[in-house]
Structure formats: structure tokens, C-alpha cells
Amino acid sequence: MTDPLDLTFDTDEMLAGLKPWIETESPTFDAAAVNRMMDVVQHELAALGARVERIPGRMGLGDSVRAAMPHPKVGQGGILLLGHLDTVHPVGTLSRLPFRREGDVCYGPGLLDMKGGNYVYVDALRKLLAAGIETPLPVTILFTPDEEIGTPSTRALIEAEAKRHKYILVPEPARPDGGAVIGRYAIARFNLQTRGKPSHAGWALSEGQSAIAEMAKSVEKIEGMTNDDCTFSVGVFHAGQWVNCVSSVCDAEVLSMAKTQALLDEGVQKMMSFNSDKGDVVMEVRRGVTRPVWEPDQPGTMAMLALAREIAGEIGFEMTGASAGGGSDGNFTGFLGLPTLDSIGVCGKDLHTLNEHIFIDSLVERARLAAALYCRLGS
Numbered sequence: 001m002t003d004p005l006d007l008t009f010d011t012d013e014m015l016a017g018l019k020p021w022i023e024t025e026s027p028t029f030d031a032a033a034v035n036r037m038m039d040v041v042q043h044e045l046a047a048l049g050a051r052v053e054r055i056p057g058r059m060g061l062g063d064s065v066r067a068a069m070p071h072p073k074v075g076q077g078g079i080l081l082l083g084h085l086d087t088v089h090p091v092g093t094l095s096r097l098p099f100r101r102e103g104d105v106c107y108g109p110g111l112l113d114m115k116g117g118n119y120v121y122v123d124a125l126r127k128l129l130a131a132g133i134e135t136p137l138p139v140t141i142l143f144t145p146d147e148e149i150g151t152p153s154t155r156a157l158i159e160a161e162a163k164r165h166k167y168i169l170v171p172e173p174a175r176p177d178g179g180a181v182i183g184r185y186a187i188a189r190f191n192l193q194t195r196g197k198p199s200h201a202g203w204a205l206s207e208g209q210s211a212i213a214e215m216a217k218s219v220e221k222i223e224g225m226t227n228d229d230c231t232f233s234v235g236v237f238h239a240g241q242w243v244n245c246v247s248s249v250c251d252a253e254v255l256s257m258a259k260t261q262a263l264l265d266e267g268v269q270k271m272m273s274f275n276s277d278k279g280d281v282v283m284e285v286r287r288g289v290t291r292p293v294w295e296p297d298q299p300g301t302m303a304m305l306a307l308a309r310e311i312a313g314e315i316g317f318e319m320t321g322a323s324a325g326g327g328s329d330g331n332f333t334g335f336l337g338l339p340t341l342d343s344i345g346v347c348g349k350d351l352h353t354l355n356e357h358i359f360i361d362s363l364v365e366r367a368r369l370a371a372a373l374y375c376r377l378g379s
Contacts, residue, residue, distance in 0.1 A: 004371035005314060007127045009364045014123060015106060021115045022099040022108035026062075026145075028086040034062030034145045037085045041065055041122075041143055048126055050141070051075065058153040062086065062145030066161065069125055071138035078137030079377055080165040082158065082329055083118040083172075084147030088352050097354045105348075107357045116358050117171030117345020117366070118143065124370035137166065137378035147329055150189055150289035155332055162333045167304060167377050170330040171345035171370070174362070179320030181343035182305055183296025183334065186264040187327035189288030190254040190271050192218070196281040198248040208246030212239045214281040215250040218274060222254060230258045230267045231325075253288070257325050261293045291331035296323045300339030304377070308341060311372040315365060344369065 026037035038054070042065050046052045050067040051074060057063045068075045087110030089097070099108035125139060142161050144154040151158065162168055175181060194215045199208030219234045226232050232254060239250035254271065258264035268287065276283045305321040312319035330342035346366050348358035 002131050002133055004128065004133060004375045005311075005368055007131060007368070007371055009123070009127065009367045011360060011363055014120070014363045014367070015101060015360070017123065018111070018116065018119050019099055021119055022111050023094060025089065025091045025094060025109060026086055027088065027090050028061065028146055028148045030091060031057055031060060031062045031145070033091055034086050038063050038065050038143065038145070041085065044122065045141065048129060055157065057145060061153045064145060064154055064157060065141070065143045067141040069139040069141070070129065071135065073138045076138050077164040078166060079135070079139045079374060080162055080168045081121050081139060081141045082162070082168055082170050082333070083114055083121075083142075084144045084329065085115065085118065086145050086148050087113065087115070088148050093354070097356065101360065104360050105357045106360050107355070109356060112173045112346065112348040112356050112358050113351040114172050114345055116348070116363070117173065120346060120363060120366045121169065121171045121370045124367045124374060127367070128371055128374060133375065135374045139374060140165065144329065150187070150291065150327070151329055151332070152289045158329055159332055159336060162336065162338055166339065168330070168333045168338055168340040169344060169370075169373065170328060170333075170340060170342040171366075172328045172330070172343045173345050173351055174343050174347045175320070175322065175324060177320055178317060178347050179322060179343070180305060180308060180341055181324045181328075181330065182301050182321040182341070183323035184291070184294040184327060184331045184342070185323065185325045186258045186261065186293040187291040187331070188256045188258070188264060188268060189290070190256070191286045191288055192252040192254060192274070193284045194218070194250045194281050195284070196246070196248050199246045201244045201246050205246065209280040210246050211250035211281060212247040214283065215239065215252055218283065219252070222271070222274070225267075225270055229260075230256065230263045232256050232267070232271075258293070264293060291327040292335040294331045294334030294340070298334070298337060298339070300337075301334065301341065304339050304341040307376055308344065308369065308373065311369055311376070314372075315368050317365060
């Protein structure tokens, strides 16, 4: 059998293949846009001979695509490639962050998080099929539409599918040193609302009670609870419509990261303590979606890391492994105790910004890693 590390991957060809993925913008809250992206990958996977299933979306969000790659044991449990195709960038971001190559760097919305990694791991399967190389285990792909908002509509789908498999690969962006993630901190979301008393801001300012002012006071208190092990960040703030009206309602969203379950529980308790119906302004706090703590050093995951390190050494780079903040769908599979190797996608910087980019040389590097993982897991 041909050594998967001998497969030829062409950088220009990979960038050309990535271009339509990046130029099909797919922000989470635009279900139609996400579904256009699902159309792109559904077509590509079907062209590879995969048995493709389109799973309708829920909660007003986009669809999912599940594809069983050609294999004598197609459809059976083996390796699950798990990724999301939604991004944080609204439609129109391409006008400010066009897909473009500049030297050793390539830019584009969602290129690093995580369309680049998804594409690379699909391209590795494409090259294996073309070379007639059969993987020891069948490979199933699951692409979902809502990871960027905490996976509210597809967590159950992910967990049910993952339980069928022996290994889970999550090609989220590599850590800054190029390493993998073998555990993740918990991520909790909270929805806050203050409700005050409206009045005319010019004629009767003193008769009103500002929901904005009360929320602003709470922002300082909430973010002031942050420490190295448990963080709190107010990332969304909505209020007001007329400047000449004292605001009666203000909404905000808070994201909290905790390194351990105990710290998560403590952080939740602190946040819920902001609930209050006393005084002139009511504060209501509701829990949103939560990603559970994925404890590191699980035997199955560590065995996968050891294999990845071995392959990386043959390719010519070092593969480290560590826990990380920033949630992913790997939280769910790792929490279940399933062997999961996360953040094995492309390398780059500035995800979720208008400078999001990848390092081009990581495309071929990670494609070779992917091909070898497919061929050595379960062998």
C-alpha cells in the first residue's frame, strides 16, 4: 500500500478548492447562508462517492450534513470527522476581508475557524480515494451549523453520532504553537435583562429609571469577577431606540470560561446572584447553553496524541498537546470520555477578526497529518 505520507498535495490546488468555501459566507444566524455552504460541501462529498445525508435544521438555524465515505464497512462506527461550517462573520464581510493570498499568508472570513481545517481533512480523504488507499476504519463526516453560538440545535446529534465511533477528529484551528487540544475548559452563556421605567428624557428625566444605566453598573461588576481560572465577558449589549426616551429595557449576553467543574458551578452561582426584583430596576439573569468541562489526559485521547506526535515527527514538525480555553464541539465528545483529538486543523492568527488568516504552509502539513491519521487509527 502507498504510504499516505507520500501523497502529493499541491498548495495552489488546495487554495483554489478553498476559495468557494470561503466566498460562500455562512454566519450562524443566517440559516439560508449556512445552507448555501452546506450545499457546497454536500456536492463535493457526493462527488467523492460518499453516502450523504442532509439533516434539516432546528430552532431557525441551518442544516447539518452527514457523509459516510466509501469503504467496505461504510456506515459502521470508525472515525468521525467533526466540524462546523458556520462563522461569526456577517454576509458582506468579504468586501472588507476578501479571500486573498499575500506571500505566505492567506486571508478570508472563517478561513481559520474552521473552514480551512475542514477542507484540509476532506482533501486528505479525496487524495486517499484517488490513490486507492483504504483506511482501516470507515470514516464519517458530520458538519454542523451552530458551533459559534454554543451548538444549541445540534448537540444531541453530535453526541449520538460520536458514540458510534472509536475516534473523533476535530480540525479546529491549531493552538498558537501548532499543537493539538486534549481537553477544554467549560464555557457558559448567560442572558441578562434589566427593566426600568420609561419617561421623556427632556421633560421628565427624574421620573424615569434607566435600564441602560443599571446594566452598565452590572457590566463593571461582572467583568470585575474575572481571574486567571474563571473569566466573565459581556459581549452583547442592546438597548434604546430614541435618545429622548429613558430606556425601559436593556439586554446583554455574558460568556464565562471556567477551567474546572467546581469553578463553573461557582461562576454560575455568582451570575445567578445578579437576579433582583428589588429597587426601581429589575435584573433578570437566565442561563444559556453550556459546554461541559473536557478533562485532559484521558487514555484514549492521549493515545491519539501519541500517534499524532509520531506522524508529525515524520513530517517534520512538533505536535504538542494541552488543555485550552475557547469552546468547541470537542467539549461534548471529550466530556463523554470518547477519544477526541481537537485543534488539529490549520495554523494561523486573528480568528473572529477582520484580519483572520492562515499560514499557507500549514495546508500541506496538516493534509499529510490527516491522511496518516486516517490510515493509522485502528490499524
